[in-house]
Amino acid sequence: MRIAIVGATGLVGQKILDVLEERNFPVSDLYPVASERSVGKEVAFKGNLYKVISMEDAINLKPQIAIFSAGGGTSLKWAPEFAKVGTTVVDNSSAWRMDVSKKLVVPEINATELTKEDKIIANPNCSTIQMVVALAPLHKKYKIERLVVSTYQSITGTGVKAVKQFEDERSGVDGEKAYPHEIDKNCLPHCDVFTENGYTKEEMKLVNETRKILKDDNIRVTATAVRVPVVGGHSESLNIEFANDFDVEEVKQLLNETEGVIVQDNLDNNEYPMPKYSHERDEVFVGRIRRDYSNPNSLNMWVVADNLRKGAATNAVQIAECLAQQELV
Ligand code: 2RA
Numbered sequence: 379m380r381i382a383i384v385g386a387t388g389l390v391g392q393k394i395l396d397v398l399e400e401r402n403f404p405v406s407d408l409y410p411v412a413s414e415r416s417v418g419k420e421v422a423f424k425g426n427l428y429k430v431i432s433m434e435d436a437i438n439l440k441p442q443i444a445i446f447s448a449g450g451g452t453s454l455k456w457a458p459e460f461a462k463v464g465t466t467v468v469d470n471s472s473a474w475r476m477d478v479s480k481k482l483v484v485p486e487i488n489a490t491e492l493t494k495e496d497k498i499i500a501n502p503n504c505s506t507i508q509m510v511v512a513l514a515p516l517h518k519k520y521k522i523e524r525l526v527v528s529t530y531q532s533i534t535g536t537g538v539k540a541v542k543q544f545e546d547e548r549s550g551v552d553g554e555k556a557y558p559h560e561i562d563k564n565c566l567p568h569c570d571v572f573t574e575n576g577y578t579k580e581e582m583k584l585v586n587e588t589r590k591i592l593k594d595d596n597i598r599v600t601a602t603a604v605r606v607p608v609v610g611g612h613s614e615s616l617n618i619e620f621a622n623d624f625d626v627e628e629v630k631q632l633l634n635e636t637e638g639v640i641v642q643d644n645l646d647n648n649e650y651p652m653p654k655y656s657h658e659r660d661e662v663f664v665g666r667i668r669r670d671y672s673n674p675n676s677l678n679m680w681v682v683a684d685n686l687r688k689g690a691a692t693n694a695v696q697i698a699e700c701l702a703q704q705e706l707v
């Protein structure tokens with residue numbers, strides 16, 4: 379398979395290369411793409427070095443798949459150009475996610491809906507992916523009516539500059555700032571930019587993408603997205619109101635049987651998901667599963683996943699695997 383990685387030098391781009399290698403994706407030709415200033419740099423893949431090439435050169439090579447992680451502007455401009463030469467694009471940016479003509483895919487939930495006509499496929503936002511992997515089976519069985527989500531998001535979701543700011547603060551260096559405030563020993567209720575309604579784009583992604591993926595615009599969602607000085611993954615506190623009642627042990631069993639989910643929930647052993655231990659894992663970890671006694675048919679639970687992996691790179695590679703397995707490319 380001829381595959382282009384657009385944004386190959388970024389945190390997610392590098393993780394995509396790692397995941398392709400780990401999962402032994404059948405790459406016959408690899409085309410790393412990045413900004414003009416990175417052309418000529420080298421990236422490692424399967425023990426070999428590959429030179430970064432320009433967008434135009436990659437398009438002319440007609441890759442079968444192009445996985446993008448290069449920001450919305452780049453995706454809006456270049457994904458259609460790849461599609462014109464027959465390439466199927468899997469895009470990690472928010473550019474195409476809410477486009478009604480584009481599919482928003484989490485393989486465990488809706489990859490079977492993909493067709494040969496889908497030439498630009500949107501990868502959901504990392505904090506959405508981990509949440510809907512856990513919610514999908516519960517929605518199917520108990521029908522979600524309302525969802526209150528608070529996230530505790532890793533600085534790796536912001537990128538290399540944020541991790542550098544964290545490290546600089548910890549070592550007392552006055553370096554470049556990725557955030558408007560100090561992040562070490564702090565929490566910022568500010569992921570992405572604020573919108574006119576007082577919420578951030580990150581919070582509105584949790585609202586809108588969840589409804590699209592679960593195919594239910596009646597689900598009422600409210601979100602608070604918080605940045606925390608953690609590197610292993612995103613954590614989320616979910617409060618879910620269902621149309622129907624449930625049994626907590628049945629919920630745990632249902633989640634245990636869900637592809638891609640690991641339930642960690644043994645309070646006698648202080649067992650619950652933590653980002654330090656989801657780091658470099660591809661699963662979604664769920665725990666603290668308990669009834670919300672303040673409201674009928676309502677449940678609380680805690681969801682953790684590596685945001686660079688299942689939240690981005692692994693989900694994108696899994697989509698590529700589905701495209702190959704279903705012979706859509
Ligand atoms: C973040 N989900 O965590 C966003 C982008 N990866 O900042």
